[in-house]
Amino acid sequence: MLKDFFTKPKKKKYATIPSEAAKHDVPEGIMSKCPNCRKILYSKELQKNLKVCIHCGYHHQMNAYERVESFIDGGTFKELDRNLQSKNPLNFPDYLEKIKKDQQKTNMTEAVLTGSGKVNNHEVIITIMDSTFRMGSMGSVVGEKITRAIEEADKRKVPFIIFTASGGARMQEAILSLMQMAKTSAALKRFSDNGGLTIVVMTHPTTGGVSASFASLGDYNFAEPGALIGFAGRRIIEQTVREELPEDFQTAEFLLKHGQLDAVINRLELKDRITTVLEIHEQVGELPW
Numbered sequence: 001m002l003k004d005f006f007t008k009p010k011k012k013k014y015a016t017i018p019s020e021a022a023k024h025d026v027p028e029g030i031m032s033k034c035p036n037c038r039k040i041l042y043s044k045e046l047q048k049n050l051k052v053c054i055h056c057g058y059h060h061q062m063n064a065y066e067r068v069e070s071f072i073d074g075g076t077f078k079e080l081d082r083n084l085q086s087k088n089p090l091n092f093p094d095y096l097e098k099i100k101k102d103q104q105k106t107n108m109t110e111a112v113l114t115g116s117g118k119v120n121n122h123e124v125i126i127t128i129m130d131s132t133f134r135m136g137s138m139g140s141v142v143g144e145k146i147t148r149a150i151e152e153a154d155k156r157k158v159p160f161i162i163f164t165a166s167g168g169a170r171m172q173e174a175i176l177s178l179m180q181m182a183k184t185s186a187a188l189k190r191f192s193d194n195g196g197l198t199i200v201v202m203t204h205p206t207t208g209g210v211s212a213s214f215a216s217l218g219d220y221n222f223a224e225p226g227a228l229i230g231f232a233g234r235r236i237i238e239q240t241v242r243e244e245l246p247e248d249f250q251t252a253e254f255l256l257k258h259g260q261l262d263a264v265i266n267r268l269e270l271k272d273r274i275t276t277v278l279e280i281h282e283q284v285g286e287l288p289w
């Protein structure tokens with residue numbers, strides 16, 4: 001069964017997600033333009049197809065609430081730790097104003113949404129990063145919320161699933177942001193030692209300190225097609241190693257080819273395939289509880 005899961009043939013070939021410059025030039029509303037194939041899409045149709053382009057399979061960005069709706073059984077999601085909010089420990093200019101603006105824009109209190117819910121009737125703790133809130137950057141509250149979510153999964157003895165999307169550590173909190181890498185990694189290790197199951201789904205983009213900590217520490221490391229995944233940016237690496245990097249460098253497909261991912265999964269199949277993983281672990285009794 002496991003073999004079938006990993007060798008399932010890809011139905012379509014996906015192009016790399018284009019740069020910011022190639023984003024929509026049709027106003028948001030009834031219609032939008034796919035930044036990959038440039039075809040016009042009806043927003044309702046796109047939404048119904050979980051924001052996957054019906055023409056080319058390009059995975060449009062999803063916010064945290066859309067992700068809950070697409071992945072968690074209806075009416076089962078219960079948010080955790082919504083009251084946790086960033087302070088400004090280093091007195092960084094305009095930091096709290098920027099946070100406030102993003103809170104109003106996204107209806108989130110920070111760049112990560114955590115909660116409990118069911119995936120095809122399997123109880124899980126779910127954590128979703130949202131790159132529209134401060135580019136999904138990880139400050140002390142993001143790290144704390146993820147750590148608490150892992151500990152909640154441990155307490156409830158349910159699998160921990162995390163969707164990552166991040167520009168990396170949050171510069172306005174400097175070393176306090178970097179510390180979250182160690183904190184979240186240590187929490188995952190404790191969870192793993194206690195027999196917990198962690199499933200990571202890396203979405204576009206998963207970079208910097210997030211890619212170098214919990215995003216790469218799942219028992220299963222999955223990614224969505226075309227997602228940019230990497231630590232440092234392409235230009236920095238090219239300047240350091242003085243070599244031109246391949247076109248598909250740091251894409252989910254490149255990482256899969258080089259053994260850093262277990263599977264690249266189309267969003268339309270994600271829920272069912274993760275359900276299969278949950279069922280496998282229940283059937284073989286790998287979880288000690």
Ligand SMILES: [Zn+2]
Nearest residue numbers: 034037053056
């Ligand atoms: Zn398209």
